[in-house]
Amino acid sequence: MKGTNLGEFEELVLLTIAALASEAYSVAICDELEKHTGRAAKLGVVHAVLNRLEEKGLAKSFLGEATSARGGKRKRYYEVTQAGKMALVNAREIREGLWRIIPELNLGGAV
Amino acid sequence: MSTAPTPPRNAQRLLEWYCRPELAEDLQGDLYEFFERNLQRRGLRYARFIYWIDVLKFIRLYTLRVPNFYSFFTYTIMFNSYFKTSRRSLVRNKLFSAINIIGLSISMSVGLLMISFLSDLLSYDDFHEKKNRIYRINTSLQPTGQPSIELASGSVLAGKKIQETFPNVEQVTLLRRGFGGDAKVNETTLPLGGLWADASFFKVFTFPLLSGNPATALKNPYTIVLPEKTAQKLFGDTDVLGKSIRFDTTEYTITGVMKDIPKLSHLRFDALVSFASIELQKPDFDGGFMNWGNVFSNYTYVLLPENSSLKTLQANLDKLCLSENKQLKNQQIQLNPQSLNGITIGNRLENASGPTMNQITIWILAGLVLVVILSACFNYTNLSIARSLRRAREVGVRKIVGAFKEHVLLQFITESVLISLMALLLAFVLFLVLRAQFLGLAPQLTELVSLELSPKIILYFVGLSALVGIAAGFLPALFFARIKAIQVLKDASSVPLFRRVNLRKALIVVQYTFSLIFITTTILGYNQYKHFIVFNLGFSTENILNINLKGNKSEILRKELAEIPSLTDISTSRLVTSLGSVYGTMIKYQQPDDSSNIAQNYVDERYLPLHGHQLLAGQHFTPRAKSEESSEVIVNEQVIKRFNIGGGHPTKAIGEQIKTLDGKKFTIIAVVKDFHYRTVEHRIEPFVFFYSPNEGNLNLKINSKDLPATMAQIEAVWKRIDKVHPLDARFYDDQIEEAYRQFSVIVKVIGFLAFLAVCIASLGLFGMVVFTTETKLKEISIRKVLGANEPSLVYFLSKGFLGLLVLSAAIALPSTYLLFDKLVLTQFTYHQPIHFWELTVGFWSVLALAVVLIGSQTLKAARTNPANVLKNE
Known part of the structure; x- marks a missing residue:
């Protein structure tokens, strides 16, 4: 069932891709993740996850135009596929469904 | 290129090499961005370091390039074609093939010997389960x-x-x-x-x-x-x-x-x-x-x-x-x-059971063998690169038809490995001959190793041969792989044939340097060895036959032997000195707590005169029967110096008393001139002679015109007295030669390797000379037409090579001198000084050989009729 399951970090990366829209390439994704989670996102980890997402068909990528920056190397841009969007919505629904059946969550005391 | 700092090039290459092509570009870009960030924050060094780390970290399953099985597949299909062209080129260049195969097989044969020697040493005591x-x-x-x-x-x-x-x-x-x-x-x-x-x-x-x-x-x-x-x-x-x-x-x-x-x-x-x-x-x-x-x-x-x-x-x-x-x-x-x-490969310990082999000796031997093998590899490399012109066209065609770089590389490495395997066959035959010779060098070697063949050893042999092939063929293969097809096919002479001249020159210099070091070492070592065995030990060993009594009583034998007229004198001693072993005892003089371990021998009254020991003062032992306790002692000069007896003056020391640890007192009755009681590498230390009329060795002074007859007489006497043990009688001079056996073995081994090294280097030089004169034939002809005479042409052709030889000598001779003067000979206290002729004689002979090789070829070239050469344009 490789196609549909989303790991936590995979979900975060996929969300970031969606959030960055047309600027989603590996380094930018790392920076964005770091900004939102407050944790350092290593390129190696993110790169591996991006590769996996693409393999699962949740994201797709294409090479951009060459510029003089980055030593003349092109960027690989990512975007969320239809299947990716569905997986994100699905994950969110599962989560909200669970939240709804928790009787009384006392946030004040627990955190 | 801009001057802006860039990521390390090798790391980038590594990434390109291992990474899938479709992932490589953007990954490189990503790493470049991080490189720039690090560059601004922490400086160049840090940024480059992190870049390296990142490149290594990205070696993962999903980034790795799938090995190109297709390429391997082509290789196996093409193997027949490679084999065919290799064979043709071998047959076409008979001289060069012969030089390569002979050189490789000679050098490999010593390699094989080394392998079986090492393997024997390493498998000592392997049969114990625990x-x-x-x-x-x-x-x-x-x-x-x-x-x-x-x-x-x-x-x-x-x-x-x-x-x-x-x-x-x-x-x-x-x-x-x-x-x-x-x-x-x-x-x-x-x-x-x-x-x-x-x-x-x-x-x-x-x-x-x-x-x-x-x-x-x-x-x-x-x-x-x-x-x-x-x-x-x-x-x-x-x-x-x-x-x-x-x-x-x-x-x-x-x-x-x-x-x-x-x-x-x-x-x-x-x-x-x-x-x-x-x-x-x-x-x-x-x-x-x-x-x-x-x-x-x-x-x-x-x-x-x-x-x-x-x-x-x-x-x-x-x-x-x-x-x-x-x-x-x-x-x-x-x-x-x-x-x-x-235990077996380790430092020599006293009282060790079984033979031991010093690790350093093994390393040195292995190093020498490696040098000889590399020298043969250099020949191959040199000649292949030099003669690349012909093969260059073949490579060009292969590349045009679709060969990749790695195909060409593999083709030429395969070729050299095949040649090396062919050389292995010859090497194996040589090995069988060498093995017998090597084991015959010294009985100790037969005791140490058997050098028998086993499947494992054969496998090692093939492995060595493959390694040699790769080592010899790698540089030429790389050279061929880099040839640009279009350039070669358009104009074959544009191949950078002489661009690697410096590499080739360097290889020749290295070969000759090592050959000269070997040959000079042999000459120096041989002279020192000669010096040791004829060394004036301070007493005479001439015509003295030592008989080990094997527990028999000396008196009876002595009496019987005295009948033989050609035996002029007989003495007895506990130890045959100067052969390496010493026994010592603790002795003191007047100071109660100043005792010293002093080497000793027990001899009778005839021993000192028979061996021609020189007394500086005093007289010889007085004969006594066995039952009488003797309190006389004869000491050497070092004893009176060590204890300052009589102010170090021989005549004043007579009559003084020394004590052994058990309290017995001995009176010094004579002082004998210092002599070498150990092997010559040791310094002369204090030594004492005690008196004893009955000891384990008989020393016979022989004055005979008919030695075999005398020996037969002695043997007959021995047979009458001891029926079990064979007679163990050896001439003192032979025993001394035996004591230095290890030196003679080392000198022989190094000498043999030197001979091989010189042969191989000369083969290589010969090949290079033939090649150079061939390629320069046209130039020579034009020079000749313009009026150059033969001697000037010979000079013109050979000066380059002779220059290389002189350069090698300039490196080799001083380093050998220093090696001996500062390292080797300092181990031997009483060595001979190094003579200038010893250093240079090797060089002159190598030079003479080279001049003959170079001269014959260049003269041949200089004598050709220019018309014949120039008309085939």
Whole structure:
């Protein structure tokens, strides 16, 4: 069932891709993740996850135009596929469904 | 390129090499961005470092390039084609193929010898099942203020303590050397030498018993275990359990017959006698049997349990020494475990059982062999690159038809490996010849190794040959792989044929430098060796025959020998000096606490005059019967200097008394001129002669016109007196030559390698000269047409090569001189100075050989008719 399951970090990366829209390439994704989670996102980890997402068909990528920056190397841009969007919505629904059946969550005391 | 700092190039290359092409570009871009960030924050060095780390971190399954099986597939299909072109090129260039194959096979044959030698040494004691857990307890005896003595042996006490009190040892076995004598069974008498061993012997070592119970065989006193061979010799049969053997007056019962000891074993014996027998006899001849300080005759072997650490054992040994050392005065004992596989290849220890081979010697030999092999590889490399013009077209066509770089690379490496395998066949034949020669160099070598072939060894041989092929062919292959197809096909002469001239020159210089170092070393070493054996030892060894008495009484033999007219004089001595071994005793003069270990010999009154020792003062020993105790002593000059007897003046020292440790007093009756009682590399130290009319060696001074007849007479006398032992009589001069055998072996081995190195280097040089004159034939012809004469042409062609030779000499000769002057000869106190001619004679002969090689070829070229060359345009 490789196609549909989303790991936590995979979900975060996929969300970031969606959030960055047309600027989603590996380094930018790392920076964005770091900004939102407050944790350092290593390129190696993110790169591996991006590769996996693409393999699962949740994201797709294409090479951009060459510029003089980055030593003349092109960027690989990512975007969320239809299947990716569905997986994100699905994950969110599962989560909200669970939240709804928790009787009384006392946030004040627990955190 | 801009001047902006860039990521490390090699890291980028590595990334490109391993990464899938579709992932590589953007990954490189990503890393570049991080590189720039790091560059701004932490500087260039840090940024480059992180870049490297990142590149390495990205080596993961999903980034790795899928190996190109397709490429490998093509290679196997193309193999036939490669083979065909290789064969054609080999046949076409017969001279160069011959040079390559002969050079490689000569050099590989010594490589093969080295491999089988090393493999024998490394498989010593491999037959013991528990070999990885067996340790010998070595002793380091440290007299205060003197260098320590490293012994393989140890005290009985230490062995017993380890056996009884140590936790964490599975088995301990005690051995003792020195069992020996004439074994008598009915009418058969056979001299045997062996070891005493206790009951655990067969639990530690793997010597399978054919009959008898290994657990009890060596338990009781006066029991003996024989190897098959001994049993066969004594009884003509191996089914001898329960029979008895008599040594002197003692009967021993055979409780076991074991399989013969494998050749590669450091423990060697004709018989094993139970340790309980020696315990009953308590031989106190060399100090108390159970003394802590009596560390000279016993061996302790420990079998550690699995997974136990050596540290615990060492700690326990240290603890034992700490408590027992309190008994000792003026010396300390330290015990160290040594693993079984370190015994044969290890430092030489005193009292070591079995042969040992010094690690440094092995490294040096292996290094020399490697140099010879590399030299042959250089020839191949040089000649292949030089002659690349012809093959370049072939490579060009291959590339146009679709060969990749790696195909060409593989093609040429395959070719060189094939050639090397061909050379292996020849090398193997040479190896068989060399092996016999090598083993014949010294009896010690036959004892040390057998150099037998086994499938494993053959596999190593093939491996060596493949490695040599790769080493020789790699540079040429790389050269071919980089050839640009279009350039070659458009204009073949544009191949950068002479671009690698510097590399080739460098290789030639390296070859010749090593050849010269070898040959000069041989000459220097040989002269020193000659010097040692004719060295003036300070006494005469001429026409002296030494007979080892083998326990016979000297008087009877002496009386009988005196009848032989050509024996002018006979003396007796305990030790034949100057052959390497020395015995010493502690001696002091007037100061009670100033004692010194002084070398000694026991001789009779005829010994000193017979050997032509020169007395500086005093007179010779007075003859005494055996029963009379002698209190006379003759000392050398060093003794009176050491103790400052009579102010160091020989005449004043006469009549003074010295004491041995047990309190006996000896009067100095003469001072003998210093002489070399050890081998010449040692400094002359104090030495004393004690008087004794009856010792183990007879020294006969022979003055005979008919030596064989005299020898026959002596032999006849011996046969009458001793029917068991063969006569052991050797001329003193021969014995001295034998004492320096190791030098002569080393000189011969290095000399042989030098010969090979020179041959191989000359072959290579010859090839290069042939090639150069061939390519320059047109130039020579034009020069000739324009008026150059033959000598000037020969000079023009050969000056480059001669220059290289002179350069090699400029490197080799001073370094050899320094090596000998500062390193080798400092080991020998009484060496000869290095002569200038010794240094240069090797160079002149190599130069002469080179001049002949170069001259013949260049002269041939210079004599060609220019018209013939120039008309085939």
